[in-house]
Amino acid sequence: MTEPVPAAPRRIQQNWLFAVLPAFPLVLLVLRLWYLSRQDLPTMLLLVQYVSPLGMISALFITLLWAVPAVVLVLRSLGGLLLVSERDPARATRSLLAVTALRMPDWVVVLAAVLGGITWQLRFLPVLVMLLVSIMGLTGWQRHPDDRLVLRVVAIGVPVAAAGTVLLWMMPGIVDAIRRGEVGTTLLLGLPPLLAIGLTGPVPVRFARLATHWPAVIAALIAPFVVGVVFLRAPILPTSALEITVGTSVDVLRGQLITVDDLDVTILDRAGQVHFVPKDDVHTRTICPETAQAPSSAVEVRGWPVEDSVLEWVAPISRITDVDPRCLGRPLNPG
């Protein structure tokens, strides 16, 4: 441990990292199609043929935009914690985590904070505040380890003020969450600002690596699953309902519309079956809402639903109140 690790192996590590990183989104995109095809290879190949890569990448980008600030801020705060806890700077900078944090420009942190503030759901904003307060405190320890006033302000004053402000603002939501019995939401809204007060300085040097590397490893292990699951749940094809003629009666076919060409309308139903419906048999077509995306928590903080981000809260939304009967599998004109 005391032997300095030559620079070359670290560079090799980084090279591997850069090689693996771009593969991850690619794996995600392919996995998404495989998932959509219900593990059927011919169906997946059909999807590959028709699903626009640009559309998929847009879906990936929109769905996972929140992950960028999460990765940046977690890396910065864990690396910062390691940097200030290890008293020997040379030893500290042997860790990839510490080096990443040390070399990360401040504007990246600011940009990540802004992006997080805009794209994270309200229930995760206290966590964002916790990360930012911790980064600020650790940066204070890192850059002004000899200035008592600075340390008092950034490591005590700022966290306490931030915790007070966040708790005061979130209080109606916390009360509502307790009343509804939503333990997860209660903890998410109330706990992070308090924890932040304890995350603004060094930990004992013996435990520095344990307290930073292990969380980083665990986060690196969990993150792909979280990101993968979130992306697999997101729709990449519009859900449609078609009214089609079957013999003398009208039937409704629902599913994900793959393509429309000169001959057929190709649609993937909910069971993973592909249907090629002759164009002349299609009466009407409609797009169906994705009700699965409705929030699971009913808690609101001052009129702001906890599962809405600033972006979602501010942007206009189509409020679908009447569901088209075709989306429920019934023809537009019964009888």
Added chain:
Amino acid sequence: MADEQVEPAPAAEELAADRIIPRRSAMALRLVVVAVTLVLAIGVAFVVVVLTGPPSVDDLRVQAGLDGKRELLIGVKDDQPGVAEYADGVWRGFDIEIAYLIAEDLGFRRSEIRFLSIESEDRARMQATDSDGKRVAVDMVIASYSITPAREATAGVTFSAPYLYTEQSVVTRNDHADVSTLQDLSGRKVCSLAASTSESAASSAGMLVSSRKKISECFAALDRGEFDAVTTDAAILAGYKARYPTKYKHWDIGLDTTEAWGVNVGENPALLKLVNLALYRSREDPEDNRWEEAFDRNFTVEEKINRPAPIAVDQQPAVKEPDVRQWPWERV
């Protein structure tokens, strides 16, 4: 925690840097906080990824088997004026309007609802009869069906939240002496519905109870003089009194038992949630007056002629909010 003391004799390199040495206790505390944060982070990841919360209305529709269903079959009574009646090719009454209220919230248009006549003893089995006399299994039963623990224990019966509170009362012919309690009819021949809650109360009061499958058969027999009285829920009797004001007298018999009518959804827990959601929205949404209008159209108009006999409580019974994933603007 930054209020650290300067150690008098630090290591040489630290002295050179003139840095403040953090207190041990503060550092230990921070370590604990880091551990707590880590546990919390894992917990949060678990909650977000694995526990996706309650089902959405769409999920429930699929689970309840309503997805793609062309027609919703509802078992109702067909001979109870004011409650549920089929006359001149039209279904009318409070139960019918409640059925429309629920079915509309389930996503069915009026033309996609099929009412089928059901008899009291078939309500638990959910077997109705269609116009050809064929027995048909219905999706739900909304047929002046009182919620009782015994019925709830019956196989195949699952009640929704109640949609009406009423009570038991008695109707006699107009020339009958006054009735103020059930005991006044002790030893008399009284007609009630088979498998009804009123039947047992009447028997225990010493009446000679005969039961019929339909309440219209009871009234026909009362007209013929075969019975002295008919007893069942006040909301049902009030309809007959209102239709034939000079023929019958409607008596309040002072029973304190509340008859709470519920919807039998059978063995379909997803449908139960959807029905309860419809009733909850109808009760809690101030803009939703469908229940109140149904009450006014069917019971309030009968009130004057029935006075002082009761009909039903003119407020929708309370419904517990079902655990369903909804958009914020759908919540009431």
